[in-house]
Amino acid sequence: MTDIRHTPDPRNIDIDRVGIKGLLYPIVLRDKQNDTQHTTAEISFYVDLPRQFKGTHMSRFVDILNKFRAKIDLRAIDEILDHARQQFSASTARIELTFPYFIMKSAPVTRSEGLMSYRCTILAETRSEGRSSSTVTVRVPVTSVCPCSKEIADRGAHNQRGIVTLAARTNRFVWIEELIAAVERSASYEIFTNLRREDEKFITEHAYDNPAFVEDIVRDVADKLMADPRIDWFSVESENWESLHNHNSYACVEMDLSRLRQQS
């Protein structure tokens, strides 16, 4: 059978990324609490395709995933990408994994345990000339009390669940747990899965004492990351599901710390 993918292409246009998208696969991740954890990931996996080739071999991506899915950490991802570049004779390879990441958390007073899930993304890319980069994104639900509502109301203050999305590019290994902690320490209070009434009292009061706008949350996260030499670049977005509105409030700060460091 002729392989039409190997025929030359007349249009003379390089393709930046070609591959598979939206494949759901069970994976085993490296985990700070328990060494490993099982989860399920939505995976996209691409290589570049030079102008002279008409098409790529989609099934090879699945072969590579089958080989590596039993233990995925940032080191394994480098191997996956190197393997992909070789198999496809490609100059760049890129993988994106989006998955729920589970952390057992204890309630602040009663220590009741419950698993929190955080939707995370690892996006990694390597290039033939040796440059490689990876960006880890964590999406962290938090609680926020509105400072304005607290200030003006004679009693109570509106508050809500919000989601903080932190993406970071690092020059050294950083645990997903560390990024999540940086966010959770920046809101009115962090969120839990299993709370007793004593915990609920504690969090309600603690959050009321620490009101925060979306602007405050992103500034507090930025403040922490600016002091961490392992972070080269970050973007932090805070989105509050306002309890008085049907739309969300939003703030975002992005910083290229490696460039700022070079300038100073």
Added chain:
Amino acid sequence: MTDIRHTPDPRNIDIDRVGIKGLLYPIVLRDKQNDTQHTTAEISFYVDLPRQFKGTHMSRFVDILNKFRAKIDLRAIDEILDHARQQFSASTARIELTFPYFIMKSAPVTRSEGLMSYRCTILAETRSEGRSSSTVTVRVPVTSVCPCSKEIADRGAHNQRGIVTLAARTNRFVWIEELIAAVERSASYEIFTNLRREDEKFITEHAYDNPAFVEDIVRDVADKLMADPRIDWFSVESENWESLHNHNSYACVEMDLSRLRQQS
């Protein structure tokens, strides 16, 4: 060209519903405030197919929508369904329209105006033997203050946005606006699109004075609907995006009022 859809089918199985699903169309709806409103609807449109026929004519559904989409109200929907039953020689026809419905609301103190959107569904079905029914579903965002948190905390109380889903089958015309109002009067307070600080103060205090569990919200809505002779059946669900948790609290009450009335 032979039409394979008209060939007989050997399996002897009636099909309950066959048609098109997920068609996005602009529609014009009857509206209490302004007579009509333009919106966009995701539409499913089905008929039954007796066992002797192999297939149906999908393009006829689009022809019928083209004919009627310029002014849709519950009366027009009856015409649409009668038309469909004739065109398809079908004994039942069913249409589902899900759309954002916009209502201009004024803030409680400053009267600032803003459009609220409510995702609504009209599901209507007619049968050849004359029975027809329609169910209107409204999804209403509200704010709720937790009674337990208020009771036990020395200051503040956790609160959050929630969504109340009310589906009602009626024996007479009921405005979408009336169903929404029944929900909005049952939460800690209703939600707005355009609030000034005076409004925010008012709502924060008012909601704090009226804490409500998801259980309270569905009971309050049920209470109102039980007193309305136009309602034959309803289901009301309340789902709170808990501000201390990453999952939601939920309560549901369903009642067949026409049967309860017959029994009493």
Added chain:
Amino acid sequence: MTDIRHTPDPRNIDIDRVGIKGLLYPIVLRDKQNDTQHTTAEISFYVDLPRQFKGTHMSRFVDILNKFRAKIDLRAIDEILDHARQQFSASTARIELTFPYFIMKSAPVTRSEGLMSYRCTILAETRSEGRSSSTVTVRVPVTSVCPCSKEIADRGAHNQRGIVTLAARTNRFVWIEELIAAVERSASYEIFTNLRREDEKFITEHAYDNPAFVEDIVRDVADKLMADPRIDWFSVESENWESLHNHNSYACVEMDLSRLRQQS
């Protein structure tokens, strides 16, 4: 601290279901191929609440899940529900788990392996008077070739991915794998994750030789289930992501087999 949830409620309205919704948890499922599999589930978990009680204890649901999540099968689910009824002094308990279920499949010619994911739901309910029921839903992607297009076109035939949703209530244990197989044998051909060119040739030709409307697919699935004495009730929906349209074609058959058996 007073527990406001225990105070009496004046409205005199029973709540059908109250609990938690949308909790994402890692679970271990019983699996036909490998004994167990790890996956992640979105969980809802409810009990009823009699009219005399104001509120329920949401954290107890999480305690019960923590106790049982390490090995979930239909037997464990009965235990979970019995446990819930006792803990809450409730007369009914209900749990819904929606999760990707993974099955290793071999390509039809080359036997290349790849994991397929199927989004499944287990919905189970028990009642104090001893009745209990569980419904298993499988969502199975398939390929379908349009019989009409094949008939009228001089070459080719439009085809597409579709999703078949089969929900079944059974009186004896049925593997998820059996329900999936009933669907996969009813389309133009089943779908795979890892195909070589020889497989692609085989499936293209086989599917072209077996064209199927959405109507055909649901009838073929219905035909198989009607012959299975373990099935008490089923609903099967087929939805094709038509390759010539931006909307989907849809067909549905629902049958209460236990009632049909009583009538005959």
Added chain:
Amino acid sequence: MTDIRHTPDPRNIDIDRVGIKGLLYPIVLRDKQNDTQHTTAEISFYVDLPRQFKGTHMSRFVDILNKFRAKIDLRAIDEILDHARQQFSASTARIELTFPYFIMKSAPVTRSEGLMSYRCTILAETRSEGRSSSTVTVRVPVTSVCPCSKEIADRGAHNQRGIVTLAARTNRFVWIEELIAAVERSASYEIFTNLRREDEKFITEHAYDNPAFVEDIVRDVADKLMADPRIDWFSVESENWESLHNHNSYACVEMDLSRLRQQS
């Protein structure tokens, strides 16, 4: 009442974007076929916030939308953004509108009419120093026949619906309709809402005669845009809902044409 938003912030961090997100609003758009069209948009609207200010005034965004929503085109968007910069004393303002855009299309043989919907996004930003830019994104469903499957199979060829996402930054006005047309002419064939059997025959054969990989589709779109001097930058992604797989194939080309023109 003190306005806590005006108090100084000690953290010394500028906020890139702050505002409202996910507001659903009815809008009237300029339209090539009919002068205007009514649709519904999900809107995000942001300004920057200098380091010295603690918070922004979220309700002002709604006031501005209320003023302008009755007729939105690219010119009105510039006015909206200038207005926002003044109202907020901000140096940048940014708006994103995502909406279904409807175009009446006639079937290729019978000329039967049906409205197609295309999910589009307009993202516009202005800055105090006078630079402004807008990016229009169109998402166009198409049909694609697999060249490899056609080549190797003795009969038939697998095909499927796919979605092509084209984002373009232009230096002059370009109609949404023109961007959509560039994509529709690059697939195996375009997609319709209302087809008769004669049309289905025509499209099936025409698509079979014009097989296209995801790689081919993005190259053909790129080819057209490279020849258009109004386009400064574009990104085109093609994603096929493969009819033999449960995941999608994907290709992407991005080009900064203004830079390429400067270099040549």
